[in-house]
Amino acid sequence: MRFLSTHRRHPLAGYAVLLFGLLLAGALYYAFAPGKAQADTAGDTAKIEQGRELFLVGCASCHGLNAEGIMTRSDGNYGPSLIGVGAAAVDFQVGTGRMPMAQTAPQAPRKDPVYDEEETEALAAYVASLGPGPAVPDEEYTDVSDVSQEELTRGGEFFRTNCTACHNSVGAGGALPSGRYAPTLRDVSGKHIYEAMQTGPQQMPVFNDDVITPEDKRAIIAYIKNVQAQPQGGFGGGGLGPVVDGMFAWIIGIGGLVAVAVWLAAHGARVKKKRS
Amino acid sequence: MTETASPTATPLKDTNFGKKSAGPVEWLDDRLGLAGVVRKNIRKVFPDHWSFLLGEIALWSFVVLLLTGTFLTFWFQPSMAEVPYNGSYEPLRGLEMSQAYASTLNISFDIRGGLLVRQIHHWAAALFMAALMAHMLRVFFTGAYRKPREINWLIGIGLFAVGLIEGFAGYSLPDDLLSGTGLRFVDGLIRSIPIVGSYLEFFVFGGEFPGELIIARLYMAHIFLLPGILLGLIAAHMLLLVYHKHTQWPGPGRTEKNVVGYPMLPVYAAKAGGFFFVVFGFTALMAAVIQINPIWTYGPYNPSEVTAGSQPDWYMGWVEGAVRIMPNWEFTIGPETFSLNVFIPAVLLMGLLFTVLAIWPFFESWVTGDKKEHHLLQRPRNAPTRTAFGVAGMTFYGICWIAGGNDIIALKFNLDIFTITWLARIGVFVGPVIAFIITRRICISLQRKDNDAVLHGYETGIIVRSPEGSYAEAHAPLPTDVAYTLTARPRVPELTAPEAEDEDGVRNPEGRKARLRAWAKRFFYAHDVDKPTREEVVESEHHFHDEVYPPHDFPDDFSGVSETGVPKHH
Numbered sequence: 116m117r118f119l120s121t122h123r124r125h126p127l128a129g130y131a132v133l134l135f136g137l138l139l140a141g142a143l144y145y146a147f148a149p150g151k152a153q154a155d156t157a158g159d160t161a162k163i164e165q166g167r168e169l170f171l172v173g174c175a176s177c178h179g180l181n182a183e184g185i186m187t188r189s190d191g192n193y194g195p196s197l198i199g200v201g202a203a204a205v206d207f208q209v210g211t212g213r214m215p216m217a218q219t220a221p222q223a224p225r226k227d228p229v230y231d232e233e234e235t236e237a238l239a240a241y242v243a244s245l246g247p248g249p250a251v252p253d254e255e256y257t258d259v260s261d262v263s264q265e266e267l268t269r270g271g272e273f274f275r276t277n278c279t280a281c282h283n284s285v286g287a288g289g290a291l292p293s294g295r296y297a298p299t300l301r302d303v304s305g306k307h308i309y310e311a312m313q314t315g316p317q318q319m320p321v322f323n324d325d326v327i328t329p330e331d332k333r334a335i336i337a338y339i340k341n342v343q344a345q346p347q348g349g350f351g352g353g354g355l356g357p358v359v360d361g362m363f364a365w366i367i368g369i370g371g372l373v374a375v376a377v378w379l380a381a382h383g384a385r386v387k388k389k390r391s
Numbered sequence: 392m393t394e395t396a397s398p399t400a401t402p403l404k405d406t407n408f409g410k411k412s413a414g415p416v417e418w419l420d421d422r423l424g425l426a427g428v429v430r431k432n433i434r435k436v437f438p439d440h441w442s443f444l445l446g447e448i449a450l451w452s453f454v455v456l457l458l459t460g461t462f463l464t465f466w467f468q469p470s471m472a473e474v475p476y477n478g479s480y481e482p483l484r485g486l487e488m489s490q491a492y493a494s495t496l497n498i499s500f501d502i503r504g505g506l507l508v509r510q511i512h513h514w515a516a517a518l519f520m521a522a523l524m525a526h527m528l529r530v531f532f533t534g535a536y537r538k539p540r541e542i543n544w545l546i547g548i549g550l551f552a553v554g555l556i557e558g559f560a561g562y563s564l565p566d567d568l569l570s571g572t573g574l575r576f577v578d579g580l581i582r583s584i585p586i587v588g589s590y591l592e593f594f595v596f597g598g599e600f601p602g603e604l605i606i607a608r609l610y611m612a613h614i615f616l617l618p619g620i621l622l623g624l625i626a627a628h629m630l631l632l633v634y635h636k637h638t639q640w641p642g643p644g645r646t647e648k649n650v651v652g653y654p655m656l657p658v659y660a661a662k663a664g665g666f667f668f669v670v671f672g673f674t675a676l677m678a679a680v681i682q683i684n685p686i687w688t689y690g691p692y693n694p695s696e697v698t699a700g701s702q703p704d705w706y707m708g709w710v711e712g713a714v715r716i717m718p719n720w721e722f723t724i725g726p727e728t729f730s731l732n733v734f735i736p737a738v739l740l741m742g743l744l745f746t747v748l749a750i751w752p753f754f755e756s757w758v759t760g761d762k763k764e765h766h767l768l769q770r771p772r773n774a775p776t777r778t779a780f781g782v783a784g785m786t787f788y789g790i791c792w793i794a795g796g797n798d799i800i801a802l803k804f805n806l807d808i809f810t811i812t813w814l815a816r817i818g819v820f821v822g823p824v825i826a827f828i829i830t831r832r833i834c835i836s837l838q839r840k841d842n843d844a845v846l847h848g849y850e851t852g853i854i855v856r857s858p859e860g861s862y863a864e865a866h867a868p869l870p871t872d873v874a875y876t877l878t879a880r881p882r883v884p885e886l887t888a889p890e891a892e893d894e895d896g897v898r899n900p901e902g903r904k905a906r907l908r909a910w911a912k913r914f915f916y917a918h919d920v921d922k923p924t925r926e927e928v929v930e931s932e933h934h935f936h937d938e939v940y941p942p943h944d945f946p947d948d949f950s951g952v953s954e955t956g957v958p959k960h961h
Contacts, residue, residue, distance in 0.1 A: 221807075267482045275568065275690045279698040284568065285688045289699025290801035290808045297699065341482050342688055351682040355803075356569065356698075358796040360683050361705025364517035368677060369448070369525055372518070375669050376444035379662055 159240060166241025169234055173215050182245055200314065201248020202239035207310035209235045211303070213317075221294035222317055249313045249323075256329045257305035259337035267341055270334030273327065278335065281319075285342050285354035291318055301343055305336040437659045438639035438652035442529045447663060449522035451670035452515045453625065459512040460614065466502055468494040469610030471566065471603045480687050488691035491566040491606045495686055510678035516558050517683075518674060520706040523551050531751075531781050533768040535638045537761070541752040543631040548748050550624045553617055555706055560613040562704055566606055569684070571692025572701045575600065576711070583733035601694065641767045641879035643872045650766075700799060709788050712795030713740050716815045747784075758911040759884070772841075773880050775834035776915045782830040783823035790818040831918070838920035841877045844869055846923050846931040868932065878928075883921040886913045 122128060170182065177194030179185050184196030197205075208214040212226040230238065239251065262270075275284070283289050286300030295318050300308065309332050315321035327335070352359035420426045437443070470490040476483050478493065479500050498505035527547060530536055536544035559577070563570045578600045582588040597604035636650050645651045653659050689698060703711055713736035720731040755777065756762065771778040793800065794815035801808040848866035855865050869877070887909070892898055899905065923931075 264481050264484055268485050271482050271690060272486070275693070275696045275698070279568075279696065281699055283700045284690070284698040285685075287700065288802055290798035292807075292809055294801075294805075294807035294810075296802055338482060345688075347682045347685070350680060351685070354685075354688065354700075355799055356700040357684070357702045357704050358700070358708070358799045360513075360517060361708060363677070363681055363683075364514065364521050364705060367681070368514065368518045368673070369521045372448050372522075372670060372673055373441065373445070373525075375666070375673075376448070377441040379444065379666060380439045380441040 159244075162237050162240040163244045165234075166237035166239070169230070169238055170241055173229070174238070177216075182242060197242050197245065199246035199248045200242060202243040202251050203249040203310040204314040204316065205239040205242045206235060206251045207307055207314060207316055209238055211307055222296065225298055249310075252306060252309045252313070252329070252332075254306075256333045257309050257336065259305055259333060259340055262334065262337035266330075266334040267337055269331065270336070270338035271342075273331055273335045274338050277322065277327070283354065283356075286339050287354040300339050305333075305340070308336050308339065309333075432633070433656045434654040435633070435659075436650045436652045436654055437637050438650055440640060442533075443637065444666065445522055445526040445529050447666055448670055449519055449526055450625065450629075451667045452519040452522060452674065453621065454667065455515040455671050455674055456512060456519060457618070459508050459515065460618075462508045463498060463505075463512060464614055466494055466498050466505065467491070467564070467610075469564065469607045471601075471606050483687065483690065486691060489566045489606065491564060492686070492691045495565040495567070499687060507675075507678055510681075510683050511674050512561075513683045514677045514681075515674045516561060517704060517706075518670075520551075520554055520558055520704075523547075523554055524706075527551060527748075528781070528785070532771040532778055533638070534765065534774055534777065535768055536752045537765040538756065539764055540631070540635055540638075543628060543635065544752050545749055546624050546628045546631070548745060550621065550628065551748075552745055553620050553624065557613060557617040557621060558704060558706060560609045560617065563609050564606060564613060565684075565686045566692050567686040568689035568692050568696055568698055569686070569701055571601065571694070572697055573703050573707075574605065574692075575694070576703070576714075579730075579733055580737045583730040584738060585729050585734065586727060601692070636766065638766050638768050640770075640876075642876045645767065645879075647764065647766045702795060702799075705792075708795040709791035710737055710741060710795075712791035712793065712797070712815065713737065713819075715797060716791075716794045716812050716819070718816075755915075758908065758915050760908075760912065767879070769880065772834040772837040775831045775838070775919060776917070778834050779827045779831035783827040786822045786826035787819055790815050790822050794819075835918050835920055842920060842923055845874050845877055846927060874928075878922045880922060883916050883919045884912075886916060 170178075171180065174182070174194075174197075177185060178197050179194065182197040185193040187193045205214075208223075209230055210228060210232075212228040213223040215229060216223045217226070228235070242248075243250070278286075281289050281291065281297035282300055283297075288299035289297045291297060297318070303311075311319060312322040312327065312332055312335070313324070322332075324332075347354075350363075352363065468490040472490050473487045474490055474493055476486050476488050476493050476496065478484070478497050480496055483496065495509075498509055500506070530544065530547070559573070563574045563577075578592060578596065581595060582592050584591060592600065595605070595608075596602040597608075637652070639645050639650055639652065642651070653662075690696070702708060714733060717732050717736040720735075722729055722731075771781075794812065797808050797811040797815070800806060801811055848868045851865045851867045853865040854862055856862050868874075
């Protein structure tokens with residue numbers, strides 16, 4: 116300590132402290148800053164390169180040659196920047212066929228995927244290499260085969276609190292303003308549901324891991340899968356609620372009973388009509 | 392039936408026929424005096440037409456509702472006390488919920504046949520209201536509410552109104568997320584009533600929404616008060632029906648003074664009784680194969696949650712739609728908020744519908760000046776303005792309906808929900824006017840077609856070539872009974888404007904009112920095509936044989952030829 120106290124008025128002391136402070140700040144930043152995209156191995160490099168080539172052919176016309184996004188003349192968003200959206204967003208958008216879009220529309224509809232699994236992975240790797248973002252979830256959070264009953268109940272509560280307002284109580288989907296909509300959750304894989312929550316595609320808000328933990332996301336997926344696997348007891352009307360019930364009441368109920376009424380009224384006590 | 396008096400037959404009173412039942416029947420008659428009532432009504436005649444059975448669908452589905460509802464009361468617990476759910480439906484187990492919801496889950500999953508009965512009950516309710524409405528439309532479009540049946544029309548309106556509330560109360564009882572959302576809707580509706588709204592809310596809910604009382608209160612209304620009122624109204628409706636006798640379509644042998652049809656016993660009792668089983672069977676079949684209101688998917692009611700596709704049952708759907716398309720008009724005076732955005736489309740509009748329905752018979756008779764009794768129905772085309780008015784009302788109702796399901800329509804047909812809303816906003820004003828004009832023109836055209844058939848016969852499908860080489864389709868006179876039916880309607884009255892002044896130049900004291908009435912009457916009968924006069928019919932008969940060349944005699948029951956050239960017969 117003597118060294119410090121005797122040299123504290125040294126002409127270089129100020130610089131030394133400044134240097135130390137900068138080093139400390141840098142070290143702290145390094146320790147706490149969001150991690151860089153980890154894609155350093157040789158295999159990943161090849162994948163990123165493959166993804167970049169696919170990107171240049173299929174995506175760059177809207178998203179820009181370096182995925183920086185393209186603005187329209189009126190400062191609108193022609194194709195958003197993909198830097199920092201992460202592999203999860205690419206896996207969701209491309210894996211569900213939403214991207215590449217077939218035409219401009221209020222919302223990209225789900226359709227058969229254009230890229231196969233390997234190509235999707237390559238695209239995801241390329242986009243992930245551009246900037247840090249959420250990765251494709253581990254299978255332990257998307258596989259709901261061994262979920263417990265308590266988790267199921269908890270998932271239901273989360274689902275009703277956060278999801279049903281747009282997606283409907285059985286995930287049948289719902290309408291949103293200006294031609295947009297919350298799509299049906301039927302036949303959507305657990306992985307894609309997870310990624311949608313994490314990346315908030317299109318109109319959907321982001322439910323990141325701080326808002327809903329991975330365990331709770333898993334519970335939500337389990338509830339959706341459970342409620343959609345239930346037998347509906349005959350025709351269920353798609354879980355769309357009373358509008359469909361009313362339609363059935365009028366068309367099948369009143370329609371059918373009027374048919375019976377016509378039959379009843381057409382047959383009198385004399386069954387055979389006399390020919391005059 | 393006349394008794395045949397063949398010498399070998401034993402007179403009926405000397406046989407054993409009916410002797411066995413005579414004892415108990417006589418015993419009952421001595422104590423209840425039933426014979427008189429039965430004798431009077433056992434041969435009561437009801438006319439046959441499918442549209443007369445619409446009301447019967449409503450009656451029988453009400454019986455189904457009483458039976459299934461009783462079953463449900465055995466297990467339903469109308470309490471909002473919170474209990475943890477321990478039943479067999481896994482995704483909700485362990486959750487805190489009201490006893491009402493828990494017991495409804497138990498009915499659905501743990502009571503044998505409970506889900507089926509619940510679904511029968513719900514389908515029957517939807518059918519009950521639908522049948523009421525279909526019946527009401529039938530009565531409206533055929534003019535069956537005219538004197539002497541105005542009061543029965545009013546009772547019917549009362550049945551519809553009470554049925555609406557009864558249905559809504561039932562929809563709210565399970566206390567699931569959907570029914571709670573519906574209850575919140577009604578809460579908003581009550582609160583939108585200016586000044587007294589918030590007080591009324593506290594009165595109805597026993598405090599702020601949702602409180603802890605509303606389920607128990609709705610339960611008493613749903614199983615006791617409202618069904619009691621419905622039963623009383625139904626009884627009055629039926630008694631008046633028997634007293635007035637049923638209306639009938641005009642036709643040969645049918646007059647304002649008789650009823651042509653089948654007697655109560657043996658025919659009509661069998662038909663009506665059989666129809667009950669058909670209705671019961673139908674609702675049971677629907678309940679067995681079509682899911683309705685799967686409350687377990689909605690979860691327990693929680694004011695902070697909601698689900699997309701939250702709608703009321705169909706009979707409240709038009710109110711929902713009216714609220715959805717209403718612009719957001721709201722203002723405050725001092726501490727009072729006036730929510731016109733809810734008050735106008737929900738409270739005022741519902742009031743308006745029932746007011747218009749209730750005063751229509753009286754309004755129509757004021758306009759037409761028709762104070763006669765009517766037991767023969769009118770075909771809708773023969774009252775074009777009324778029919779057009781009814782269709783305009785249906786159009787308004789239908790557009791509100793569409794608006795009420797705008798999210799489902801947007802989702803399923805890939806449309807923009809705002810576009811639907813705007814189309815409905817314009818449509819509720821423009822649609823009824825267009826519907827009115829088109830319907831009236833269609834009715835008038837159909838009147839012309841009827842007159843044409845009476846005067847010029849119907850097209851036989853036989854093409855005749857004349858010696859000059861021209862072709863013409865032969866027309867044949869209508870069978871007499873058909874011609875009679877087509878012309879069995881009153882003439883269009885003469886439309887005269889009232890004198891504004893008498894010959895001394897004194898203004899008619901009733902002038903303004905009378906002129907208004909004359910204007911309304913002219914509007915009501917405007918463009919009506921009157922039926923042909925007797926002279927025109929006689930003349931047309933002379934012409935018939937000239938028109939058909941060569942003169943051709945058709946058999947009485949001939950009614951043209953089919954596409955393949957085979958003669959059709961009546």
